[in-house]
Amino acid sequence: MTAAEHLAVKPCGPEVTFDRVSLTLGRTPILDNVSFNIRAGSVHALVGPNGGGKSSLIKTLLGQMPHQGELRLSWAAEPGLIGYVPQALEFDRGLPMTVDDFMAAMCQRRPAFLGLSKKIAPAIGDALERVGMQHKRKRRMGALSGGERQRVLLAQGLIPAPQLLVLDEPMSALDEAGAQVFERLLNDWQQSGVTVVWIEHDLAAVKRLADHVTGLNRQILFDGPPQQTLSPERLLSLFSTHPKPTGSAVS
Structure with a gap:
């Protein structure tokens, strides 16, 4: 799907705004003053280390965890359906x-x-x-x-069929054929204007398939287009044990 075709698609999914969202479990800070925006109809990837707060962030989005700050879903018309694909199935x-x-x-x-x-x-x-x-x-x-x-x-x-779809590492267990299936689905969702929030560890896939990427390790360390944002320096900061913000987010 070309950039021009993507811009021509009318989003059916919402814009999502995290505004100074914080989350603490017991005495442990999980999210610290997280602010970023997910464009309606985009494929927005979340990357970061295990324990960095990615799953907690999407549970907050799904209304499953209490938080401080504001979380807004802005729908073009009536609120639509929210879908969720977990990382694994326990049974x-x-x-x-x-x-x-x-x-x-x-x-x-x-x-x-x-x-x-x-x-x-x-x-x-x-x-x-x-x-x-x-x-x-x-x-x-x-x-x-x-x-x-x-x-x-x-x-x-x-x-x-959801209008907002949350994916928690959907590629983690997929073989090459399964990854191709996922990429076709992702293209279908793009063409339908679905807003996709996608947690993923495969940075090459994120760079190739996502419209936007946010690096999260309790705090936002970077936020921008994958091709411009996923630099070795930012990734080193993101996956370090004690992250420090690198200044203003990439626009």
């Missing part, structure tokens, strides 16, 4: 739960043991087709590889 591998069972449990109100509802079944089939898992619908979730389970998680994030 008993011995459960006789198939891919269809999992999708039914996650994507419909009808109890999963009654099977897929006729109303949601076509959307589930389409989502599994998009991630290349249509042929494994009857496989047990516990028998899937880590990459295959990650594809199923991506599929459930498509139903219902």
